[in-house]
Amino acid sequence: MDASDLLRNSLLQLSKQENIRDFVEKTPVSRSVVKRFVPGAQHSDVVAAAGEIAATGRLSTIDYLGEDTADLAQAQQTRDAYLQLITALRDEGLTEGATAEVSLKLSALGQALPGDGNKVALEHAHDICTLADLAGTTVTLDMEDHTTTDQTLEALRELRADFPTVGAVLQTYLHRTEADCRDLAGTGSRVRLCKGAYKEPESVAFQSRSDVDRSYVRCLKILMHGDGYPMIATHDPRLIEIAGALAAQAGRAATSFEYQMLYGIRPEEQKRISDRGDQMRVYIPYGEEWYGYLMRRMAEKPANVMFFLRGLATRG
Template sequence: MDLADLNPSALMRQTLLGASRNTQLRTAVEKAPMSRDVVKRFVAGQDTDAAVRVASELVQSNRRVTIDYLGEDTLDPEQASATREAYLELLAALSEAGLTAEGQVEVSLKLSALGQFLGRDGHKMALENARAICQSAANSGTTVTLDMEDHTTTDPTLAALAELRQDWPWVGVALQAYLYRTEQDCRDLAHEGSRVRLCKGAYKQPESVAYQDKGDVDKSFVRCLKVLIEGEGYPMVASHDPRLVEIATVLADKARRAPDSYEFQMLHGIRPDEQLRLAADGHALRVYLPYGDDWYGYLVRRMAERPANLTFFLRGLATRG
């Protein structure tokens, strides 16, 4: 596709997604004066204590939480093990703080951070690390959701999901509406007890596997949403789009779903007033809360999903730097 064929929004999105892998730009942003203060809107902090503190504040405002320990480009088994240990430490701290009962605070995992692509044994390594985290979550009375990354991770992640669900049927998974395949994946997973997070998708994908136009992505999201809400599973509707939130509410009412049979999910720092409104109206609302040092790639993808976030970030750097 020629860049001239892209509308300004799509061009900005592709530029930002490219920036998420730009090492020089990453270094410049991380070293910018007061940069981390601006990032606090979107990221809980760098360590376990910060994640537990912010999660507690969110729970007190009648919101649920799923916590992601940031880190994707795992380069060796030791780094994968460190990520596993970070999750085990986090779950122990959440349990001690009384935040894990009935899954009010759970965790989200990226299998790549647990070693998924470290050679021939990567899948086995990631699965073993995920098993340790799932067992810790079960001991703490909470749940785990597998994040999805670029399209090359879909089949390995769904394979890992099937294996993990043999012991922990409550393990959830994220599906991305911009992939052509996702409607069928939703049909395959819309069974009783199956927790599925539906999001639009935040990674740059080729036209051969994914819709490129925002309108087409939205239409796919609605089709997938119908499958999940009319199914027997537990849909987790991950969107900040007011129109899609309203459509989900209407579909759930039409399907006569009880308020506790599905939930909305939104990112920490995005539309907090709407989060509070949904929770006050009796909807289950879960906040996706990241923490850790490796926040740059996450932050840039959030700006790609919603370019208005870029304006906020740059304004913060200009006024606080």
């Protein structure tokens, strides 16, 4: 295990440390830096950010932060937050043509609740998909740790029966993902391909960055040569170049796939890709539960850590 892998594992551990979270949340300097990655806690904050992104020709997908919901009331509150968000986006004209869509974590909608958690999460997701469909936009189901993969893909199948455009997320650090790509490369299937951001055991996931990258390319080949709609979620210049070459090789039009990057990461590159005629969608998180998200983003790429630390030093 190299130094970057050690750093990644340490940050993933920190994402679960409440005492560290409390310190970061109460430090005004760090909160000001966090705004680079999370535009705010309220609907108005993220709608404004989505509007600014749309004005530059980019698309967006919005995540109301939260996961591992512990009670039914909290799951209902998350569903209601998404319904309010979609309504606000529609009122601003941002849902037309899926200029702004939403990303859902089923654990935030009640998947982990005892007893009928899967049923509760599916019903809440169905409510959100119904309103999104009426508003003219789409929904993507975020993927979480490997223990929920089968449940999430089953929910995807059920939702697609009524809403065929619901997107899936597949993580290339999992050994199973090539097979999942083959299953989901059919006509009209929207698939976001990412590396993965959870700490997973060696039995189910590649542990080295090079193995994860090689898996990404293998999965990307399957999706690009399939009949679906690949969503290439990466900031890695080499993988972006490979994706473009594979798209050209497969004879894909620019409208038949898209690139995705995180809010606040490589914004100039995002604009460059959009300006050259390719589709670029920005993943925008918002809400109070930003700490775990931030730690996982830093774990994904050491450069993100350096940006955060430089920001603290500059603003301090």
